[in-house]
Amino acid sequence: MVAVRELKKIQQKNNSIICLGLDLDPRRIPSDYASSFKGMFDFVHRIVDATADLVCAYKPNLAFYESLGADGWSLLKLVVERIPDEIPVILDAKRGDIGNTAAHYAKSLFDVLGADWVTLNPYMGYDSMRPFLEHKDNGVFVLCLTSNSGAKDFQRLEVAGKPLYKIVAEKVYYWDKEHNCGLVVGATHPQQLREIRDLAGDMPLLIPGVGAQGGSLEQAAISGTDNFRKPAVINVSRSVLYASNGKDFAEKARAELEKLNGIVNNLRPGARPTDQPVESGGNQQG
Numbered sequence: 001m002v003a004v005r006e007l008k009k010i011q012q013k014n015n016s017i018i019c020l021g022l023d024l025d026p027r028r029i030p031s032d033y034a035s036s037f038k039g040m041f042d043f044v045h046r047i048v049d050a051t052a053d054l055v056c057a058y059k060p061n062l063a064f065y066e067s068l069g070a071d072g073w074s075l076l077k078l079v080v081e082r083i084p085d086e087i088p089v090i091l092d093a094k095r096g097d098i099g100n101t102a103a104h105y106a107k108s109l110f111d112v113l114g115a116d117w118v119t120l121n122p123y124m125g126y127d128s129m130r131p132f133l134e135h136k137d138n139g140v141f142v143l144c145l146t147s148n149s150g151a152k153d154f155q156r157l158e159v160a161g162k163p164l165y166k167i168v169a170e171k172v173y174y175w176d177k178e179h180n181c182g183l184v185v186g187a188t189h190p191q192q193l194r195e196i197r198d199l200a201g202d203m204p205l206l207i208p209g210v211g212a213q214g215g216s217l218e219q220a221a222i223s224g225t226d227n228f229r230k231p232a233v234i235n236v237s238r239s240v241l242y243a244s245n246g247k248d249f250a251e252k253a254r255a256e257l258e259k260l261n262g263i264v265n266n267l268r269p270g271a272r273p274t275d276q277p278v279e280s281g282g283n284q285q286g
Contacts, residue, residue: 001179003116003139007088007204008231011056016261017221019057019090019206021237022047022079023064028242030249037071043249044079047241050250054257057117058083059090059235080114088116090206090233094143096121096128103131110135117141119184119206122168129175139180139204144168144196147186147209165192169199182206185224187215187234194223197230204231211239221264228268236260 011017022044026034033039048058065076080089091113095105109115110132117139120132132140145155145165155165172181185196186209197205207224209215217234224232240260243252265271 002137003088003180004182004204004231006086006116007056007139007233010087011231013086014053014056015265016054016056016257017225017232017234017264018055018257018260019059019233019235020047020051020055020240020257021092021235022058022060023237023241024060024075025064025242028238028245030245030247032247037068037075041075041078041082045082046250047253048082048084050254051240051257052084052087054254054261055087057088057090057233059092059237061092077113088139089114090117090119090141091115092119094119094121095132096124098124099127099131102128106131106135110138117182119143122172126171126175133175133178133180136178136180139182141182141184141204141206142168142172144172144183145185145189145192147188147213147215151186151189165196166199169196173199173201173203176201176203182231182233184208186213187217187220187224188213190216190219190223193220197223197226197232200230202230204233206233206235208235210234210236217260217263218267221267234264 024040029040029043033043060076060079065072068075083089091109093109095118097105109118118132119141120129122129122142145151157164159167169183172183175181182204183196183200184206185193187207188209205224207220210217210220220234240253240256243249243256
């Protein structure tokens with residue numbers, strides 16, 4: 001419950017349901033920062049300083065750090081420590097393994113790295129979830145209907161007369177005894193997003209797939225929150241993180257987030273006409 005409460009608290013304070021993915025790609029980082037681990041950390045440092053009042057969470061994807069070797073793991077820990085305490089950290093790990101192994105994953109992500117939330121794969125069932133759920137002050141976002149095209153291979157299969165993603169949503173809702181669960185639902189499935197929002201009750205949704213993958217920011221905001229009545233987190237990454245490859249990258253990242261927040265907040269019930277943002281230009285978030 002603590003993780004959900006803190007998420008709602010920062011969403012209200014920053015007037016934002018946008019999460020910024022911190023997926024470091026040395027090929028896209030400005031050249032002055034890409035040549036060393038210190039440079040990459042300084043890049044993230046400046047991004048966080050410029051955007052901390054505009055987001056509700058940061059989401060590093062572990063793959064971008066693990067691929068850098070042992071130093072990448074150290075870099076990830078420094079990045080997590082740099083994020084202000086009041087802003088939730090979602091470690092996008094997509095873990096899912098037998099209970100004993102899962103317990104070590106949970107300790108690594110929550111206790112060692114300091115995540116507030118992690119993403120999990122439910123394919124191996126409840127015993128692979130339980131070690132994470134036992135960290136009652138932390139939260140888990142469970143993959144339900146993902147934004148990639150391959151989601152159809154398994155997640156849409158009919159099982160006992162209903163698609164598998166609905167069974168996942170119902171199971172996670174049942175497992176949510178400590179009110180520390182959420183679901184990952186791609187913005188690329190607008191109709192199913194509405195369905196899952198109904199099945200999820202008050203659980204938060206983590207919504208990737210906006211922009212580059214074809215999902216609509218506006219539809220994700222309205223459907224994912226049930227018209228701003230329930231919690232959701234919309235993830236953006238590349239369009240903000242790499243809004244510029246010049247010296248103004250932090251300022252450009254901030255400007256992009258201001259635009260996205262403006263688009264979302266203009267949809268809120270009671271939004272004033274003066275809140276009308278610049279047109280989103282085909283939703284080039286990503």
